[in-house]
Amino acid sequence: MKYSCYCSMSRRWFLRSILPGALSLGILGVTQPALAQKTAKALVLSCIDFRILEAERYFLSLNNLGNQYDLTALAGSSLALSGLPHPADAQAFWDQLELSYRLHHIQKVIILDHQDCAAFADKVSPDLSKDAELELQVHREYLSRAYWEIRERYPDLNIELYFVGLNADVKPISPLAKV
Template sequence: MKHNINLAKINQCLCCHSLASRRHFLQTLLPGAAAFTILQSAAPARAETHQTKALVLSCIDFRFLTAERYFLNRKNLWGEYDWTALAGASLAITGFPHPSDAEAFWDQLDISYRLHHIHKVIVIDHQDCGAYAMMIDSNLSKDPERELQVHTDYLSRAYWLIRNRYPDIEVELYLATLKKAEFQPILPIQITGDR
């Protein structure tokens, strides 16, 4: 059996199906290689060092955005903070709805700490949170006393997780009310294994 080899097909470019000669190959390769060499020898860009006062973690709920900004301005932060929003805020630090939510928070905190030299983390939960309704109890917001306790538990967990990783960072916890958008400070409780 005799095999015929089509030499034109051997020299054919696989991506555009045109004949590629050695000269064409070198003509297209050399400018890219020269640019790559020049870019490698250039000094890397350096971002200007900025310092902010805090990293704020809040829920994604749009109902609280304006009130949160107003609250943070009243705390004399005036936009000098990094802001991360994850569904459930403190609940996200525990890995709700996925472990990647907690990873995202820790990544943002680390970047904010190293890049912007923050000294404080502010975690803001709110009443009538859909993430808490999904994770804990769909009727949670109907029992304000229980709702406060559940948020206090998760905010406290967030507090201790942050303090264990970053002992030099101050952590403030708040629960925003739905009706008047007041920000109630939450004092962390000691979390035990049975909770």
């Protein structure tokens, strides 16, 4: 009787004390340490919309960015830089850009707007996505504003603008002339 009790306590002690530590050491041994690299190739501004995440990741990997970028996600992407849907969004972007620039030495900013954006529907027009040409024009205008604001504050950064379709088509957008 005493023997079975001893074994029971022994197993319990083992499971509670040694096994978790042994497992965590095994797991830690398999994981890779964080990269020592302190630079990122870019800061990416994306919308929070879950529908475009995979298309964006795929696009960024095709453009040799892999996991070498800092990511900021704000509803409306370029719309957020104009203070919509909330003025704090613009400040959040500028804070993130400053940190990315200073700490990770980024060389460019990539802004990804997308088709059928709820933030644009809410703040610009609920029918915006019903007219593909108008939708692209409105996004081009907000992307261009963002381009010139960034260019003014960070003239040495490259800036790339894109419009992502729900079909995963990613179109480069040339900024409009500064007004």
